[in-house]
Amino acid sequence: MKRGQAGGVNACGAPAQSGGENLLMPVPMPSLARRTFLRQTGIAMALPLLESMWSSRAWAAVAEGPRRMVSICTSLGLHAPSLFPVESGRGYGSTPYLDLLKANRDDFTVFSGISHPDQSGADGHSSESTFLTSARHPGLGGFRNSISVDQLAAEKLGVVTRFSSLQLGTSNNSQSYTRSGVMIPADYEPSKVFAKLFLEGSADEVKAQMRRLHEGRSIMDRMSDEVKHLENRVGQADRERLDEYFTSVREMEQRLAAAEAWAQRPKPKITEAPPSDIAEEKDLIGRMKLIFDLVPLALRTDSTRIITILVQGRNDVPKVPGVEMDHHNLSHHGQDENKLRQLHLIEQAQMQAFGGLLSALKQQQEGGSNLLQRTAVLFGSNLGNANSHDTKNLPIILAGGGFRHGQHLKLDEKNNTPLGNLFVQTLQRLGLEVDAFGTSSGASVPGLEMA
Amino acid sequence: MCDPDMTRLAFCLITAGGIAAGGALSARAQDRSFFQSASCVECHDGEVKKGGLDLTVLTWNPAEPGNAARWEKIHDRVAHGEMPPPGKARPDAAAQAAFLSSVAAPLHALAASQQATRGRTGLRRLxxxxYENTVHWLLGIDAPLKQVLPEEGSGQxxxxxxxxxxxxxLQIEKYLEAADLALDAALDFAPPAGTRKKRFSLTDKEDIRENLDTPQGKPKNNGTDEKHQVLFRRVKGGVAVFTDTYQLGLSPVKAERTGRYTLRVSGYGFQSRKEPVTLILMTDNYQQxxxxxxxxxxxxxxxxxxxxxRMEEGEFLRxxxxxxxxxxxxxxxxxTxxxxxxxxGMVIQWVEIEGPLSDSWPPRSxxxxxxxxxxxxxxxxxxPWRAGHQVAFDLVPEDPTAALATQLPVFAARAWRRPMExxxxxxxxxxxxxxxxxxxxxVEALRTGLKAILCSPQFLLFDEPPGALSGPALANRLSYFLWSGPPDEELFSLAREGRxxxxDVLRAQVQRLLADARSRHFVTDFAGQWLGLRTIDATSPDTTLYPEFxxxxxxxxxxETEAFFSEMIRANRPVSDFIQSDWLMxxxxxxxxxxxxxAKTEAYEKVSVPPGNPRGGLLTQAAIxxxxxxxxxxxxxxxxxxxxKRLLGQPPAPPPPVPAIEPxxxxxxxVRELLAKHRTSxxxxxxxxxIDPPGFALESFDVIGGWRGRYRSTDKGDSVPGKFQGQSIWQYKLGLPVDPSGQLADGRAFNDIQSFKQLLLTxxxxxxxxxAGKxxxxxxxxxxDFADxxxxxxxxxxxxxxxxGFHTLIGEVVLSPAFGRK
Structure with missing residues (x-):
């Protein structure tokens, strides 16, 4: 990417962070210190960094081009017999769903026999909340979600971009969870996302925003002191929760500081026109496509490197020609042929939209490569068989991201490979030094290799 | 941040508790070892490890939470007679009782000592x-705030x-956002709106007039061969309508400004064969x-x-x-x-809107x-204009610095809901x-201060130091229990007086709070979660199989279920009515x-269940x-x-990783044939x-709570007799018969839901x-925990x-020592 490009790694001045002065270290840093440094910045997710803060090795990584990750989940599953090929390996015979991706056949791998273990939960759809976290038994007694794979990646990759990550969806639910297991709500109005990424506010709006950010910081600063009052009123065993409040306030303060710094810089200029939102909620496919359209724009301007998208199936009749029954109901098809036929129509439209996204990413050149090669795109569902709410044998496709693709990796249908293993491998490809994630049992999926 | 002396003290107390418990139990260690050596290890040894339990290596170390949980589970399975399983040798009753108490006594002692030092309840936020109810009370507003805040985790x-x-x-970020919304609504300097009352007839709407005045069948001339369809009929004093059509979005009946409005509609059933017809009222803003x-x-x-x-500006009646x-x-x-x-059809005579309603100007907020x-x-x-709105006044204290010093502590004292230090x-x-x-x-400076108070830990957290709750803390706990909101002046003053x-005071207050309208929050929040009513929208019934839904x-x-729950409180009905009642709402x-x-209208009335009818109690309510x-x-x-889980308080263990049966x-x-393996394995x-027997009894009820003797089928089966809305039922067929019989784990058999409920009553x-626990x-x-x-x-x-009685039960919960202490 071009140095100094608006919205990317940028040389304009960021203010010194309160409590973060030690971050402004002279360059070059030894690589070990850089790791420590990255870990420290984990608490300050959205801090904009200065070019001068980067070590030569970090610069080498930038010269190669940023690595990114996009995850997409369609929450009502994909009918397995229409998706999974019979044969494994590169010579697999295509299927009705994979036919719709044939233009990009060499750019993705389809996995069968992969899932998170122990996903039975409070109800048949609880695993929606753990698709990116792998926490066991969602919603059952004492359940607490854990950090999602995108947020772990964002702690490291998100520090240089205006937005550490984006959560998009067809409703305000997302699959991104913070370290304390809180869901980060999704943006579901593409026009607002577009405005947030690319449109400058009026002078008055910017002034009001600056005022609000500054006010927020002063309040947060005040709250840090307020906690001290309370310490005397709170028992020893409760100090931990009070600390959690304190830490959250400090993180908010740092985030507001970062936002102030970004607010003073111009947003990237693009020629594309802003999208018009689709108000009709049952137009699931139309809404999904509008969200997909934002992905290449956000990535190519380096506004963020991490995006999660949740396409949440609904209890109404989606606007797809030939479909007359509501989507959730069709997913519980009970083998009824009429229902299966309609379910296929919806899922085919989803596959087509996904194929469109892959092509759009591939068309976008970047350096000697293209966006798709530098973006790992995960597409799948938290349900393997929505008819019975089964959470094994998930439909999973991984596209791009610098892997050798073009194959069906057929894993054990009875004894599933943890999906966490694929997450670890993906994180490593993104440059993170991790060897485990959630319920992973290994650091890679045999048969998936780097390009 | 920690006080080293405090840390040491807490550590000593815990250790002392551990030693005391340890001393009490070492004398009885042989009772526990009995089970570790007897029939249990046949399955629960290092080799077989049934249920992941290896008794040969399980130690006794209940101070460690995982170990205590393990022993608690063993205790409960033996106590419920589930272990050893039928067919395996069982120790005699005395040995079993000795074992149970050898586990229960120290587990209880340990939990009790932890409660004494730390309290039961951890530091808890709103x-x-x-949060919404509290801010509404603080500022006298009704702007929705809840949806701005992240949903609470679902694990509890x-x-x-x-x-x-x-x-x-993220949570803090959203508090800042919610505070802005609340303060925008409260600091409302807009000119007085003046309450206005306007009455409309449907014919005041142009598109309805046009529909009425165009002859049926007139070509539309829009390039298609579509013809005009008349959907309305003028009748004496009103307009008859038959079908739900876009023209019934009554855009003139609109909120010109955000505020509270009263909407009235006069109408009656038309050609409805002596039956009432249903009118649905909605607000619409073209989006939602x-x-x-x-x-x-x-x-x-x-x-x-x-x-x-409350209507937002621009919302209109549909x-x-x-x-x-x-x-x-x-x-x-x-x-036609x-x-x-x-x-x-129905006749709409007129539609009226009155508002915005307000008690005073400027608003109390x-x-x-x-x-x-x-x-x-x-x-x-x-x-003048400010941020896109006209303002009628400004606040101009003589000494703004002093005014801030006066008002902010007053507001903080209310927000923090306790005497200030x-x-x-x-x-x-x-x-x-x-x-x-x-x-x-x-005003800006005031806002900054108010916003800080609304994000402060004193506002967000309950103030409950270890030990017996102070008066204000008890007042808070009680009002958040029964109102999901802050105490009122009566509770606070009783708290201040230390009474x-x-x-007797507490009992009277429970009575008063439950009789107050704010106790509707107890109904929706407690019953909604206890009974799972919050998930009513999670699925929509198949329109082919259930056209009447x-x-x-x-x-x-x-x-219905909320009304039933409210009536249980109001009439202090016995808790067993939750299992079976001879009345319904x-x-x-x-x-x-x-x-x-x-019942004649949309309101819920107390109705007797006719003899022989399977309804009565919670289980047979359609929502459940x-x-x-x-x-x-x-x-x-x-x-x-x-x-x-919900009725017996015995949640089953999470299922093993086998796929659920495929509908x-x-x-x-x-489904019973598909579940045969549950009996044979x-x-x-x-x-x-x-798990399965209660479900077998409930097989007599379909997914929308209708009674069924045969399953509805989309393929095989007989055609359905009778008619629905004048048409014969073609959508589904009557399939295989339902078998609602079964046998409880203790061997008692039931034939159907009625006899099952009789067994449950025991x-x-x-x-x-x-x-009580819930x-x-x-x-x-x-x-x-175990001590509870x-x-x-x-x-x-x-x-x-x-x-x-259920009302009695709620009172006893409030009067219990567990409720009165942290």
Whole structure:
């Protein structure tokens, strides 16, 4: 990417962070210190960094081009017999769903026999909340979600971009969870996302925003002191929760500081026109496509490197020609042929939209490569068989991201490979030094290799 | 941050507790070792490790939470007679009792000592409902705030439990956002709106007039061969409508400004064959519709229906006729001129909107936020604009610095809901004064201070130091339990006088709070979570299999269960009525669904269950039957789990990693046949002999809570007799017969839901204890530990002694020591 490009790694001045002065270290840093440094910045997710803060090795990584990750989940599953090929390996015979991706056949791998273990939960759809976290038994007694794979990646990759990550969806639910297991709500109005990424506010709006950010910081600063009052009123065993409040306030303060710094810089200029939102909620496919359209724009301007998208199936009749029954109901098809036929129509439209996204990413050149090669795109569902709410044998496709693709990796249908293993491998490809994630049992999926 | 002396003290106390417990149990160690050496190790050894349990290496170290949980589970499975499993050698009763007490006594002692030092309830923040109710009270506003805040995690049984109420940067960000929304609504300087009342006829709307005045069948001339369809008919004093059409979005009946409005509609059933018809009222803003209520309009006799609601600027009224638009042949209005159509419809005489309603101007919220500050009024012809709105006045204190120092501590004292420590608000005052000094206006600086208070830990967290709760802390706990909101002046003053903890005072306050309208939050928040009603929208029933299902029925279902719950409190009905009652709270729609006549309108009335009818109690209420089904099929496993977890308080262990049975609606097999393995496999059977039987009994009810003798099928089966809305039923067929019989784990058999409920009634004590436990968890925000078992048993015993009434039970929970201490 071009140095100094608006919205990317940028040389304009960021203010010194309160409590973060030690971050402004002279360059070059030894690589070990850089790791420590990255870990420290984990608490300050959205801090904009200065070019001068980067070590030569970090610069080498930038010269190669940023690595990114996009995850997409369609929450009502994909009918397995229409998706999974019979044969494994590169010579697999295509299927009705994979036919719709044939233009990009060499750019993705389809996995069968992969899932998170122990996903039975409070109800048949609880695993929606753990698709990116792998926490066991969602919603059952004492359940607490854990950090999602995108947020772990964002702690490291998100520090240089205006937005550490984006959560998009067809409703305000997302699959991104913070370290304390809180869901980060999704943006579901593409026009607002577009405005947030690319449109400058009026002078008055910017002034009001600056005022609000500054006010927020002063309040947060005040709250840090307020906690001290309370310490005397709170028992020893409760100090931990009070600390959690304190830490959250400090993180908010740092985030507001970062936002102030970004607010003073111009947003990237693009020629594309802003999208018009689709108000009709049952137009699931139309809404999904509008969200997909934002992905290449956000990535190519380096506004963020991490995006999660949740396409949440609904209890109404989606606007797809030939479909007359509501989507959730069709997913519980009970083998009824009429229902299966309609379910296929919806899922085919989803596959087509996904194929469109892959092509759009591939068309976008970047350096000697293209966006798709530098973006790992995960597409799948938290349900393997929505008819019975089964959470094994998930439909999973991984596209791009610098892997050798073009194959069906057929894993054990009875004894599933943890999906966490694929997450670890993906994180490593993104440059993170991790060897485990959630319920992973290994650091890679045999048969998936780097390009 | 920690005080080293405090740390040491806490450590000593815990150690001392451990030693005391350890001493008590070492004498009885042989009782535990008995089980480790006897029949149990046959399966639970290092090799077989049934259920992942290896007794040969299990140590006794209950100070470690994982180890205590393990022993608690062993204790419960033996105590419930589940282990050793049937067919295996069992120790005699005395040995078993000795074993149980050797585990229970030290587990109890340990938990009790932890409670004594730390308290039961961890530091707990307001949940999003409590936050909204509290801010509404503080500022005298009704702007929705809840949806701005992240949903609480789903891992706890109730969203009041401290463990689930966490903080994160995101949470704080949303508090800042919610505070802005609240203060925008409160600091409302807009000119007086003036309450206006306007009455409309449907013919005041141009598109309706045009539809009426264009002849039926006139070509539309829009390039297609479409012809005009007349949808309305002028009748004396009104307009008859038959079908739900876009013209019924009554855009002139609109809120010009955000505020509270009263909407009235006068109408009656038209050509409805002596039956009422249903009118649905909604607000609409072209993007989102919000149902305000459904109303039964009597045949041929006008009724005025009325609803008062907050409307956002630009929202307008939409009306929809429901269960209309069919005649004797099942034909709708379409294709026939409405002037001669003979099907069921309704007449709308007039529609009225009155508002915005307000008690005073400027609104009370200005004074609650800013205190008594001099006002500078602008001339009406010269109102200045601020942030896109006209303002009629400004707040201009003589000495803004002093005004901040006066008002912010007053507001903080209310927000923090307890007596303030000296100087506790001074930091906030300084923050606002600094903003003033830096050039902010008085109102801006005030806002900064108020916003800080609304994000402060004192506001967000409950103030409960270890030990007995102080008066204000008890007042808070009580009001958040029964109102999901802050205490009122009466509670606070009792707390200040130190009288609230007196049993007779507390009992009277429980009575008063439950009789207050604010206790509706207890109904929706406690019952909504206990019974799972919050998931009523999770699935929509298959329209082919259940053509009679509609939104009115769905809303009535939840309304029924809430009304039943409220009546249980009001009439202090015995808790066993939750299992089986000879009365129900029904409205007309549900009465039709259940085949129980009596209720005439949309309101819920107490109706007797006719002899022989299977309804009565919670289990056979449509809402419960719907939330335990997936919209297409029912599963005895899901419903059985519901009964065990919610009614008996014995949640089954999470299922093993085997796929659930695959629903099949083609009519060739029944779910009981698919579940045969649960009986034939000993592993499956060890849990499913408890889980499945209640579900078998409930198989007599379909996914929308209708009674069934045969499953509905999309493929195989017989055609359905009878008619629906004038047409014969073609959508589905009647498939295989339902078998609702079964056998409880203890061997007692039942034939159907009635005889199952009779068996369940013998477990009324278990149900009473389970509900007592759930109330205690919800009301105190702490999960039950081993020591709480005794507390729950005492609450249950006292309730039983006083007749087992539900109102009595709630009172006993509040009076229990567990409720009165942290």
């Amino acid at each position: 949940n999003r409902t409590e 049984s109730f969203d009041t439990v401290a463990d689930g109420l966490r903080f994160s940067q 519709k919000r149902v305000l209520g459904t109303f039964e309009l009597p045949p041929d006799r006008p009724r005025v229906v009325e609803v008062t609601t 009306i929809a006729p429901h269960d209309t638009n069919f005649n004797e042949e099942g034909k709708g209005n379409w294709g 001129d409405a002037a001669v159509y003979d099907g069921v 200005v004074e609650l936020a800013a205190g008594l500050v001099p006002r500078k009024d602008y001339a009406p012809d010269n109102y 000296p100087g506790e608000a001074s930091g906030t005052v300084r923050l606002a004064q600094d903003a003033l000094a830096a050039g902010s206006s008085f 609230l903890s007196q049993p 509609d939104d009115v029925l769905k809303r009535s279902m939840v309304g 029904l409205n007309r729609r549900l009465g039709r669904h259940y085949g129980i006549p009596g 039957l719907k939330v335990t089904a997936n919209g297409t099929t029912t599963s005895p496993v899901v419903r059985g789990t519901w009964v065990m 099949d609606t083609r009519g060739a097999t029944t 000993a592993t499956c059977n060890s849990c499913h002999r408890n 477990q009324s004590d278990t149900v009473l204890r389970a509900i 109330l205690l968890v919800y009301g105190t925000g702490a999960n039950l 078992r005794a507390a729950v048993a005492t609450i249950a015993a006292k309730t039983q002694a006083a007749g087992s």
